Amino acid sequence: MKTETITLAGDVPGNSIELRVLRFEGRNEMAVAAYLQSSLHGSELPGQAALHFLIPMLEKAEKEGRVAGNITVVPQANPIGSAQWLAHHHLGRFEFFSNVNFNRSFPLLETFDTAALPAIDAPKSLAERLKAQLLRLALPHEIVLDLHCDDESESYLYVHKAFLPEMYDLASALGSTAILSWDSTADAAFEEACTHPVLQLPEAQRKARAVTTVEFRGLNDVDIETGKSDAEGLYRFLVHRGVISDSSVELKVDFNGPVTPLENVEMIRAPQGGMILFHADIGDEVEAGAKLVTVVTIPGDPGGDITLTAPQAGRILTRRSHRYTRRGDDLMKLLGTKRSDNARPGSLEA
Numbered sequence: 283m284k285t286e287t288i289t290l291a292g293d294v295p296g297n298s299i300e301l302r303v304l305r306f307e308g309r310n311e312m313a314v315a316a317y318l319q320s321s322l323h324g325s326e327l328p329g330q331a332a333l334h335f336l337i338p339m340l341e342k343a344e345k346e347g348r349v350a351g352n353i354t355v356v357p358q359a360n361p362i363g364s365a366q367w368l369a370h371h372h373l374g375r376f377e378f379f380s381n382v383n384f385n386r387s388f389p390l391l392e393t394f395d396t397a398a399l400p401a402i403d404a405p406k407s408l409a410e411r412l413k414a415q416l417l418r419l420a421l422p423h424e425i426v427l428d429l430h431c432d433d434e435s436e437s438y439l440y441v442h443k444a445f446l447p448e449m450y451d452l453a454s455a456l457g458s459t460a461i462l463s464w465d466s467t468a469d470a471a472f473e474e475a476c477t478h479p480v481l482q483l484p485e486a487q488r489k490a491r492a493v494t495t496v497e498f499r500g501l502n503d504v505d506i507e508t509g510k511s512d513a514e515g516l517y518r519f520l521v522h523r524g525v526i527s528d529s530s531v532e533l534k535v536d537f538n539g540p541v542t543p544l545e546n547v548e549m550i551r552a553p554q555g556g557m558i559l560f561h562a563d564i565g566d567e568v569e570a571g572a573k574l575v576t577v578v579t580i581p582g583d584p585g586g587d588i589t590l591t592a593p594q595a596g597r598i599l600t601r602r603s604h605r606y607t608r609r610g611d612d613l614m615k616l617l618g619t620k621r622s623d624n625a626r627p628g629s630l631e632a
């Protein structure tokens with residue numbers, strides 16, 4: 283394993299960030315290469331836990347001469363977001379200076395040529411230079427796994443329709459509950475930026491590739507057992523795709539969960555602010571009209587309660603981890619089987 287430290291100068295004198303990049307060199311030029319990163323949203327740690335346990339497995343494979351394709355791992359992809367604390371709270375989703383989500387507004391390239399991306403010392407903000415740098419690192423790999431997590435959530439994947447059904451292997455390896463499929467835009471998330479040049483390739487060449495945002499459950503699902511099991515899932519997938527050789531590992535592709543287009547996801551949003559009382563938990567299958575959540579707008583007065591019900595039958599995939607909401611904020615994701623009346627283009631969340 284080779285460790286490279288990429289330093290990006292800050293936007294004002296006297297500060298900088300360091301990106302730690304781990305590289306495993308493949309022995310077989312024909313094997314596909316894989317890129318894995320976690321914590322693009324600062325404090326999303328389930329993916330970082332998985333990589334923490336995966337890296338020693340990769341080192342062992344390397345020592346035994348079993349790494350076939352190049353593997354690049356960036357366990358902490360966003361040192362800016364990782365360092366954003368305010369009043370004792372970590373806030374790693376939006377950049378403090380611009381309020382732009384760290385996983386939006388990546389440059390969309392037509393080809394894999396990254397020459398047009400801002401250079402590391404370009405007269406651009408640190409966040410823009412970091413995004414360009416992450417793309418430069420990721421694009422030479424056929425497999426790109428961006429490891430995130432949701433609030434309270436089942437394990438699921440975002441996958442562009444061009445990679446389906448081939449990517450059922452990843453869902454099987456990780457034990458994902460569901461796949462959210464998309465084919466328009468994801469507001470230039472990292473996944474979309476890595477997918478964009480692939481879409482310009484002939485279809486036959488796309489199928490060998492895999493680009494995804496892995497949502498490894500919820501923010502608090504960070505523990506030794508889960509981390510190890512997720513590392514084993516990632517390893518199984520890498521073996522299955524021929525990035526690593528390991529005859530002791532076999533993957534049964536048996537994913538049979540829902541593949542839900544984004545427009546079929548019911549985003550349950552708060553009509554007013556207040557206290558959140560959930561009626562349904564993640565993993566629940568609910569009927570149309572079932573009670574999902576009550577927002578208490580006048581504590582002590584049931585007359586102020588607003589109870590939201592399921593717009594259609596489906597499965598509760600996620601819900602918020604906090605219990606206090608603002609008007610208009612997202613509360614839950616429900617996987618429906620038909621288009622949501624509230625469907626809108628772009629990513630599901632801000």
Ligand SMILES: [Zn+2]
Pocket residue numbers: 322323326385430431
């Ligand atoms: Zn995220």
